[in-house]
Amino acid sequence: MLNPEWRERHRLGAQREGSLASFRLWAPALDSVDIEWADGSRAAMAAIGSGWFEHRADLPYGTRYRYRLPDGTAVPDPASRRQEEGIEGWSVLTDADGHVWRCSDWRGRPWRETILYEIHPGLAGGFAGVERELPRLAELGITAIELMPVADFPGTRSWGYDGVLQFAPAEAYGSPAALKQLVDRAHELGLSVFLDVVFNHFGPDGCYLHAYAPQFFQQGAETPWGAGIDFDRPEVRAFYIACAIQWLDEYRFDGLRLDAVHAIPSTEFLMEFNREVRKALPADRHVHLVVENEDNDAGLLPAYEAQWNDDFHHAVHVLLTGETATYYAGFASDPARHLARILAEGFAYQGETPPSRDLPRGMSSGHLPPSCFVNCLQNHDQTGNRLFGERLLALADPEAVKLAAALLLLAPQIPMLFMGEEFGSRTPFFYFTDHKEELAQAIREGRKREFSHQDPGSDRQPLDPNLPETFAASQPLPGDDAEAWLSLYRRLIALRFEHVVPHLDDCRSSGAEALGARTIRAGWRLGERDWVLLVNFGEEVVTTELPAGKPVFGLGEAAVEADGIRLDGRSFRAFLS
Structure with missing residues (x-):
């Protein structure tokens, strides 16, 4: 639960305490601002200094509102908690605490566990x-x-x-x-x-x-x-x-x-x-x-x-x-x-x-x-x-x-x-x-310039970003x-x-090196253990020193030889000691 002092300090937009709702807007370029509601009524907001305007009223959650500028432009609340009928539509007075949390005791997971x-x-x-x-x-x-x-x-x-x-x-x-x-x-x-x-x-x-x-x-x-x-x-x-x-x-x-x-x-x-x-x-x-x-x-x-x-x-x-x-x-x-x-x-x-x-x-x-x-x-x-x-x-x-x-x-x-x-x-x-x-046309032209170094060819044209089909094709x-x-x-x-997560808070690199053009060897100290990864992205065979410990995972072919471990093309090994 947020400290009440902080909630008040960072109070923006529309909020309600009891039945009294307050609406606050920072509009330093204006001398006056009105607030209007979906039923057609409106009221002048009070200037409270430093470019801030405020209005208070006895209103229920769900009230739809927006601001009306002196030139007649209707604008949404920049701190709107909910919008209806699009970004140019109505902002909605929303209950921040209306959800009854089933996992109210959840405190999150440590960063080391993150995938x-x-x-x-x-x-x-x-x-x-x-x-x-x-x-x-x-x-x-x-x-x-x-x-x-x-x-x-x-x-x-x-x-x-x-x-x-x-x-x-x-x-x-x-x-x-x-x-x-x-x-x-x-x-x-x-x-x-x-x-x-x-x-x-x-x-x-x-x-x-x-x-x-x-x-x-x-x-x-x-x-x-x-x-x-x-x-x-x-x-x-x-x-x-x-x-x-x-x-x-x-x-x-x-x-x-x-x-x-x-x-x-x-x-x-x-x-x-x-x-x-x-x-x-x-x-x-x-x-x-x-x-x-x-x-x-x-x-x-x-x-x-x-x-x-x-x-x-x-x-x-x-x-x-x-x-x-x-x-x-x-x-x-x-x-x-x-x-x-x-x-x-x-x-x-x-x-x-x-x-x-x-x-x-x-x-x-x-x-x-x-x-x-x-x-x-x-x-x-x-x-x-x-x-x-x-x-x-x-x-x-x-x-x-x-x-x-x-x-x-x-x-x-x-x-x-x-x-x-x-x-x-x-x-x-x-x-x-x-x-x-x-x-939409400006975006099409901008992307055309951005990708001018690529030639899509006569039989393959990029999709228009603004078409619904482009969205559907991205599924x-x-x-x-x-x-x-x-x-x-x-x-x-x-x-x-x-093998990794339990010791990640106490993990430091023990070095990494390229073994040729497409092969890498990297190691870390995980607590009291050594963790070594070998990966060969290329097709050529690469031989390197055999890591201490036992292999715990592998892809592709590899073999232990007298002078180390041979990694065939397209291979991976993880060692733990």
Whole structure:
């Protein structure tokens, strides 16, 4: 339960105490604002200083309202807890404490136990559809699901990264009650639930803050996705801190993944955010905050539990597919060496300049524990930001992908799967939208420019992101070999929990090296034991020193010889001593 002092301090939008509802709006560019209700009545809001307006009234939960600006524009509450009839429709006065939690004593799971599963709520069938997936994921061994962003957005189809109402669960996915039911059911099954949040920009359609609070944005600052936000303003900081606390307190999410924090030009805010959010919540809860940070700023870790480690994905992807365009160019010359450094130290680039960039990237990360890095073979970005949305099994030899899966789940770093990966899905995952035609056309043209280096050919044209068919085609379907993939993942997860998880809090690298162009040897000290992984992604035979201990898992052919262990092409071995 959130400390009442903190709930009052971070009170934004519409809330009710007893029968008295209060509505608060920060509109520093205006001299007056009205509030109106769905029955057609309206009232002037009182100016209470520093750009804030407030109105109090005796109103029940379920009351639909919106704000009317002096020029006649009707806008939703930027802190709307529920939206009806779209983002331009009605905000709804919502009972934050209306759900009776069945798992009221749930305190979360330790970070070391985390095996993430990234899922798109819309493709899963909304919040109710995600809930139906939970039993099979728990049976597989997944311990945490990560929902792609749910903040309300224009239309009914979106990745979620163009949300404009950061406090409101997307109407297209279901009600706040349905989302709380999903989280409650996950906790019943022993699953943590993470939410991906986008605090670095607003979507290009439906953000009305510019009309009444242009001070929310930093003049002249731009991100790749729109106007830059002014994180030096206390009102802006309070907005995002309150939003995070809402998801963690009212919905009982177990953690947040902060999207693209490299587009938040204030490390001070990021550290304040971390402190304030943790201070607001009960000390006995396991609450985990994870960042995506293209700059590989190790200074945020381990204050934040971990960072998505794109370096791992890129190095493995080059080894599996041979692709070297765009950001893969930085891993093209020696992917095995890069991967060895990643496994031993976290980042591949720790101040060096990749061939794909003009400036140095990254910071020293070898002092950080392996659990500070979230590794994956696929995610929404790396799959959906391809012209044809190909999954890894459409690009690489399945036998080599199995080796990568073993490395992902048996290395000490925190593993993440992308929806459908566990049953060998080969259906594409596209970028999809549901925008008005003018914006939809701008997106088509933008993606055409982005992928100008690729020639789709006359017989293969990319799908229009704005068509419903593109969304439907992104539904992950099991491959013909689904049972074999499920069996492999189930076994690897069980091995991780048997050998790695119990000692992850006391884990340090004992070194890693490339053995030729496509083979890696990596080791870690797990408590009092040594854990060594050998993986040969190539077709050539490689011989190396035989690790101490016994082999506990293998793929492909390997044999002990007088001068060590021989790894045939496409092989993997894990040793424990």
